[in-house]
Amino acid sequence: MNSLNEILNAFIIQSKTGNLKVSHYPKEYLDLKMKVSFGMGASAKIPWISFTGKEMQTSNGFYPVYLYYKSSGKLILSYGISETKEFKISWPEDIIANKQKIKDYIDDPFRYGDSWVYKSYIPSTSSSSEDVKWFAGDNRPLNPNELETNLKEIIDQYKTAASIQIDDVSSPLNQGMFYLESQLEEFIIENWDQTELGQKYDLIKEDGELVSQQYHTDVGIIDILAKDKVNKNHVVIELKKGQTSDKTIGQLTKYMGWIKKHKNDDKVKGIIIAGKYDEKLFYAAKMVPNAEVFLYEVLFRLKEFK
DSSP: OOSHHHHHHHHHHHHTSSOOOOTTSOSEETTEEEEEESOSSSOOSSOEEEEEOTTOBTTBSEEEEEEEETTTTEEEEEEEEOSSSOOSSOOOHHHHTTOOBHHHHSSSOSSOTTSEEEEEEEEEEETTEEEEEEEETTSOBOOHHHHHHHHHHHHHHHHHHTTOOTTOTTSTTTTTOOOOGGGHHHHHHHTGGGSHHHHHEEEOEETTEEOOEEEEETTEEEEEEEEETTTOOEEEEEEOTTOOHHHHHHHHHHHHHHHHHHTTOTTOEEEEEESSOOHHHHHHHHTSTTEEEEEOOOOOOOOOOO
16 A cells, blocks of 8 residues: 555545544655554444644644545545643634635534535445445546546645745744743743844843743733833733733733732733744734734754854
């Protein structure tokens, strides 16, 4: 079982049985990890085949994935996202901006409705044959080459988005995608004067000691607390660091409220720093007075040691 046509044919046929074994499927495809699932303990309503890079897992990430909706007889090649955990990075907006979500394409999809449709297929089998005939979503007959071309196209997009192709100057790694989120706060503090923040705000020092970082309050710890250079109002800075948008907004408003009361600052400002565009976060921030959202970008370079 080497060609994509063989893999997909076997996958569709097995989906119609109670067989959950997957050891006979390839473990890699086009330099990505390939994982097949027909369910755990019982047949899944939506068997799938995912393709992930080393940075991703099907339980925590984003990736190309075939989702076979058995009830509707449709196989969707999807811009998939994890449902198990909130993913730290996702498909770039320029890729998914005009794509339809599965929940808008299939009525009551049961699962994976927030992933996006790239291509949709209708596989057709007969009880007397193990052959699978393939049709596009509009019932146009397909040949195996078209299926393979579609998968290669979405994998190429994924490799760029997930920075697997590190020699591609347009990939997020070369644009500075900051994967070590635990180091982001330290990086901002150490490079404060070179950031846009440092041009407008000052870090706070008391008795010669920096107190801006991990500023303690009786309702929690502010990631970074600064002051406006001009009007001296406080600026609460929170780093998203992979948590939910609701939690980030909640923390920001809580700390802004604390500063307003305990620092007598009615014009306290809030800033959220995130690593990617997050629709929920941006809409929520619009409803918080004096709040802004920044996207971080760190330029990565190698310098020869001499």
